[in-house]
Amino acid sequence: MTNYVLTRVANRTGIITLDRPKALNSLSLDMVRALTATLLAWRDDAAIDAVVIGSTSEKALCAGGDIRFFHEAGRATPQTGSPLLEDFFTEEYALNHLIHFYPKPYIALMDGVVMGGGMGIAQGGPDCGLRIVTERSRIAMPEVNIGLFPDVGGSHFLSHAPGRLGHYLGVTGVTIGAADAIYVGLADVFVPAAQLDALRALIEATPGAGLPAAIRAFAASFSAGAGELEAQRDTIDRHFGADSVAAVMASLETDSSPFAQKTLATMRQRSPLMMSVTREMLVRGERLGVADCLRMERSLVRRTFEHGEVLEGVRALVIDKDNAPR
8 A cells, every 4th residue: 555545444434644745645556546445445344434535734635646657658658658647547537436436425625735636536426425625725627737638527527517617617727716616516515724623523523424414514604705706607608608619719809807808818828729628528528427428538538648738738837847838
């Protein structure tokens, strides 16, 4: 078991703690395998009634996949494809599927940065998931920034957001906070960071079967306040309801509001190809189940790395940090 994935059991609850703080808990293949093995074992263990996943760091639950690894593995075998990348994405998506259909309560403490692959391990299914956010939560599916698309089930959970909010989040890759995450349906309850020690004590003291109800009762007196997306909902639905990325941008150009112009400026910095791929993926995702969404993403990610744009995007944003993809 990797040292970055810590596990223990308390009061019939399996507790997973990610402990790779210097990398904001970015997921390696070993971490994916450790999470999968743990969840499979606890799924079949009658002594475990619930699972909680959190972090040793207040800075992040998980910032996503280890994109430096993606870059190194992709560059090593650019023409034939990387077996390591094949293994990583296949096993990561299988983990996402396992979490979505987990038969026991799956509770994610989404404190700090939760992006990309971090969203994949936080988004439990409607029958099992409970997602907790704080004022420190910074949530995004930012893959278009590096020439990729929102994967790890993003074609499902973004496409099922209200109106065109999922299209907005996926195509722009913008970061949102707690209130917006709850409004969009990417989180369930808000707990102030100052109350996290009390929440952890509650988790330790409550038998696993009663944990979701106990957490909801604990969080009931707290409010995340107002976000931006609810106020901009009509604007987002109007512009992102257009039938192509080019049409979305043309629509935004006619709107002089600060929000529309900021959104347009953001889109001009993104990969045109990946914005179009993301939009089409979300349109298709609306009528697909989780498994088919993950299969679609698996095919897309293979082709994306073959195309090479993601490798250049990672180089520009993360490796050389010149922010000038070629």
